[in-house]
Amino acid sequence: MKMRFKIFRFDPEVDKEPRYQSYVVSAEPRERILDCLNRIKWEQDGSLSYRMSCGHGVCGSDGMRINGTCGLACQKLVKEYAGTETEVVLEPLPHFKVMKDLIVDMESFLGGVGFFQPYLISRAPAPEKERPQSPAEQKKIEEVIRCILCACCTGACPVMDENPAYVGPAALVWAYRYIFDSRDEEFMERLKRADFKNGVWSCVNYFECTRVCPKKIPVTKSINLIKREIKKVFGEGSQAE
Amino acid sequence: MVFKHDVTIVGAGLAGLRAALEIAGSADVALISKVYPTRSHSGAAQGGIAAALGNEEPDSWEWHMYDTIKGGDYLTDQEVAEILARDAPRAVYELEHLGVPFNRTPEGKIAQRAFGGHTRNFGEAAVKRACYASDRTGRVIMDSLYFEVGRKGIKTYAEFQVLDLILRDGRVAGLVVHELATGEIHFIHSRVVLFATGGFGKVYKTTSNAFANTGDGVYLALRAGIPLEDMECVQFHPTGIYGLGVLLSEAARGEGGVLRNSNGERFMERYAPTIKDLASRDIVSRAIYTEIREGRGIGGKDYVHLDLTHLGEKRLAERLSDISSFVQIYLGLDPAKDLIPINPTCHYMMGGIPVNVNGQVLSATHEPVPGLYAAGECSCISLHGANRLGCNSLLDLVVFGRRAGEKMLEDLKNLPWTEPPGHPERPTEERIRQLKERKAGEKTGKLRSSLQQIMTRDFAVFRHEETMALGLSEIRAIRNACAEIALDNHGMAFNTDLTDALELESLLGLAEIIAVSAMARTESRGAHSREDYPERDDENWLKHTLAQRTEDGPPRIFYKPVSITRFQPKPRAY
Numbered sequence: 001m002k003m004r005f006k007i008f009r010f011d012p013e014v015d016k017e018p019r020y021q022s023y024v025v026s027a028e029p030r031e032r033i034l035d036c037l038n039r040i041k042w043e044q045d046g047s048l049s050y051r052m053s054c055g056h057g058v059c060g061s062d063g064m065r066i067n068g069t070c071g072l073a074c075q076k077l078v079k080e081y082a083g084t085e086t087e088v089v090l091e092p093l094p095h096f097k098v099m100k101d102l103i104v105d106m107e108s109f110l111g112g113v114g115f116f117q118p119y120l121i122s123r124a125p126a127p128e129k130e131r132p133q134s135p136a137e138q139k140k141i142e143e144v145i146r147c148i149l150c151a152c153c154t155g156a157c158p159v160m161d162e163n164p165a166y167v168g169p170a171a172l173v174w175a176y177r178y179i180f181d182s183r184d185e186e187f188m189e190r191l192k193r194a195d196f197k198n199g200v201w202s203c204v205n206y207f208e209c210t211r212v213c214p215k216k217i218p219v220t221k222s223i224n225l226i227k228r229e230i231k232k233v234f235g236e237g238s239q240a241e
Numbered sequence: 242m243v244f245k246h247d248v249t250i251v252g253a254g255l256a257g258l259r260a261a262l263e264i265a266g267s268a269d270v271a272l273i274s275k276v277y278p279t280r281s282h283s284g285a286a287q288g289g290i291a292a293a294l295g296n297e298e299p300d301s302w303e304w305h306m307y308d309t310i311k312g313g314d315y316l317t318d319q320e321v322a323e324i325l326a327r328d329a330p331r332a333v334y335e336l337e338h339l340g341v342p343f344n345r346t347p348e349g350k351i352a353q354r355a356f357g358g359h360t361r362n363f364g365e366a367a368v369k370r371a372c373y374a375s376d377r378t379g380r381v382i383m384d385s386l387y388f389e390v391g392r393k394g395i396k397t398y399a400e401f402q403v404l405d406l407i408l409r410d411g412r413v414a415g416l417v418v419h420e421l422a423t424g425e426i427h428f429i430h431s432r433v434v435l436f437a438t439g440g441f442g443k444v445y446k447t448t449s450n451a452f453a454n455t456g457d458g459v460y461l462a463l464r465a466g467i468p469l470e471d472m473e474c475v476q477f478h479p480t481g482i483y484g485l486g487v488l489l490s491e492a493a494r495g496e497g498g499v500l501r502n503s504n505g506e507r508f509m510e511r512y513a514p515t516i517k518d519l520a521s522r523d524i525v526s527r528a529i530y531t532e533i534r535e536g537r538g539i540g541g542k543d544y545v546h547l548d549l550t551h552l553g554e555k556r557l558a559e560r561l562s563d564i565s566s567f568v569q570i571y572l573g574l575d576p577a578k579d580l581i582p583i584n585p586t587c588h589y590m591m592g593g594i595p596v597n598v599n600g601q602v603l604s605a606t607h608e609p610v611p612g613l614y615a616a617g618e619c620s621c622i623s624l625h626g627a628n629r630l631g632c633n634s635l636l637d638l639v640v641f642g643r644r645a646g647e648k649m650l651e652d653l654k655n656l657p658w659t660e661p662p663g664h665p666e667r668p669t670e671e672r673i674r675q676l677k678e679r680k681a682g683e684k685t686g687k688l689r690s691s692l693q694q695i696m697t698r699d700f701a702v703f704r705h706e707e708t709m710a711l712g713l714s715e716i717r718a719i720r721n722a723c724a725e726i727a728l729d730n731h732g733m734a735f736n737t738d739l740t741d742a743l744e745l746e747s748l749l750g751l752a753e754i755i756a757v758s759a760m761a762r763t764e765s766r767g768a769h770s771r772e773d774y775p776e777r778d779d780e781n782w783l784k785h786t787l788a789q790r791t792e793d794g795p796p797r798i799f800y801k802p803v804s805i806t807r808f809q810p811k812p813r814a815y
Contacts, residue, residue, distance in 0.1 A: 013732050041686075042685070042687075042690075046685075046738030047730040049730075051280075052452055053280045053452050054284070054285050055487075058284055058285045059284055060280060077571070099735065110278075119391075122338075128334075129294075129334055130337040131337060134347075135347060137345075138345045145374065181340065181342070184340075216566070
């Protein structure tokens with residue numbers, strides 16, 4: 001079948017303003033949107049730039065906005081968009097600075113994750129073998145360890161529209177990851193770190209992050225569990241909701 | 242620009258990250274990654290990491306060592322397998338201490354499961370040796386090591402593509418790199434370079450590998466005169482999603498999944514009576530193609546079924562959730578209810594840059610090249626022999642990544658700075674200028690696609706002299722056409738059109754070496770299966786292939802012996 005695309009273009013060397021360019025490619029219903037992008041790039045227009053690597057939703061490179069919804073181009077199939085006469089619109093992730101076409105600057109995003117110290121902190125000398133952890137304790141983090149840092153949640157978050165200083169949902173997923181890891185010794189400090197206006201308290205439960213997450217992480221629920229824990233430990237926390 | 246670092250590590254997958262952690266704080270180390278950090282292909286490893294912890298049932302490092310050697314069809318250097326198997330428990334506990342979220346046993350220990358070729362008591366029955374975090378083991382290990390690297394403040398050059406290795410008088414002087422965001426070419430002056438650039442499955446059409454897996458480091462070593470080792474040994478993983486090649490972990494069979502042909506028969510019972518679906522990957526892949534050739538593919542087509550329907554939704558959710566989602570997304574099927582169409586997919590390169598057990602790259606005379614190291618899939622330490630055992634690759638990365646790190650640190654004391662020749666970046670700049678100036682010519686995508694089809698047709702699971710000879714001549718024709726590539730994109734910022742063209746040169750160079758190495762080995766061993774020479778021939782072929790570029794002729798092929806310490810070769814049955 002024929003697929004029509006309208007793709008966001010911006011080359012900092014020549015373009016003052018972003019523009020949109022239309023393409024038509026043949027595609028099979030089971031193919032990925034990424035396959036269409038590759039066909040455009042390899043057969044029609046090598047000047048188009050986007051990131052990709054694993055092609056099956058593990059590396060997190062090809063997060064973008066597809067017909068207004070953030071997702072991975074390698075996880076969305078042609079058949080989901082077929083049958084409409086209108087073009088499929090591909091745009092870079094919102095809330096990110098565009099470097100070229102569909103490629104965005106991820107530095108501040110990773111900085112936000114880094115703010116929450118996404119590594120195990122343990123001062124006790126490591127035992128000879130593994131640190132014990134029960135299956136129930138491991139289960140608490142089982143869903144959040146699926147995060148692939150694709151940034152679809154942060155791109156989709158409506159709060160980010162009005163408050164770019166919000167750390168965003170992905171960073172809070174990583175905060176959760178270590179707050180609720182039974183092996184970590186910084187539980188209180190980690191809770192305090194998340195307890196600020198542009199931390200957990202900016203989230204007002206739009207659930208867009210949860211809806212778009214390619215790995216089906218209950219992102220909003222995880223943020224709410226951090227809030228609940230803060231209230232449990234510190235009373236109201238630094239900010240009321 | 243010119244940057245300067247004592248140690249430059251190319252590749253931020255597990256081997257590169259683990260080596261960097263070993264050096265951090267003791268010397269100035271930098272990491273270069275072609276893809277954005279955390280996108281490296283180690284993250285796609287699913288099923289687990291092997292270690293004889295004995296958490297679920299009795300196990301021993303000797304059994305692990307034996308399985309590794311037998312899995313490699315005796316092309317494994319045995320002292321390397323011994324280092325790996327002995328060090329494995331320490332390496333896995335170290336990862337746990339760094340926070341890797343492994344699944345757990347009811348007693349709170351690291352959970353383990355069965356995997357292909359992992360056996361108790363030298364082949365008696367399957368054993369649970371694979372430590373795992375659901376089916377995203379590689380990803381969670383990589384994230385843990387990546388953020389540890391960040392914590393240690395290691396300088397990372399994200400989205401820098403390495404384009405030249407600069408040696409002077411046989412010593413490392415540094416690297417020429419391409420900054421993708423700006424298009425600028427830089428020189429990184431270094432006393433020590435570690436290649437950890439991964440595999441090159443992208444020489445094949447159907448592969449579990451990422452688009453980035455184009456073997457850049459391996460090709461640069463070849464171009465610099467280093468011979469490449471055992472390049473004919475290419476692993477095809479039995480269970481790729483039909484048509485797509487996306488990997489469905491061996492853990493699916495470790496958890497009890499079985500393969501079925503068009504009669505619904507569990508055909509692996511005929512090929513490997515003892516451990517059936519958990520035989521080594523080369524054997525299972527050949528069995529699948531044999532079923533297909535004999536007319537028992539599903540609906541007469543070129544695939545068979547992976548049956549997970551008896552595992553139950555709970556086990557699929559807890560232990561195989563990623564692959565369940567792949568099946569759902571790409572095939573629209575529910576693994577709890579539906580049979581899954583699969584066929585083999587190019588997965589892993591056993592061959593690569595020859596190194597010793599400390600990661601030192603070896604020259605054509607088997608001497609270390611001063612300042613040059615390699616680790617991980619891009620290297621050939623002769624651990625995986627002619628067929629890698631599942632879960633040994635993640636282990637290889639952390640065990641030998643660490644050892645390379647230790648050795649680099651030790652050698653730094655004696656390695657002086659080597660001044661590069663004047664303007665080391667000039668040849669690379671010239672090459673790019675020529676590419677950009679050509680107004681009309683071949684398209685990279687078309688040539689790459691032809692190459693991938695030839696490799697899949699003539700150098701995959703079964704090989705034959707006649708078809709390989711045809712394939713090799715076609716590879717060389719594409720290489721000639723490659724000199725006529727014209728780009729659509731003449732800009733600087735994220736010129737992925739240019740990146741693709743430069744990568745194709747790597748793929749073509751490596752494809753030729755795979756081809757000549759495969760044609761030279763006139764026997765069948767592990768993943769290298771010759772229809773015209775179907776038997777293993779220990780008398781003549783218990784040796785490693787080395788293939789080196791020559792000035793203007795075909796590559797020179799020569800050999801070095803396999804090291805056998807404990808286990809004498811014997812017929813291989815599972």
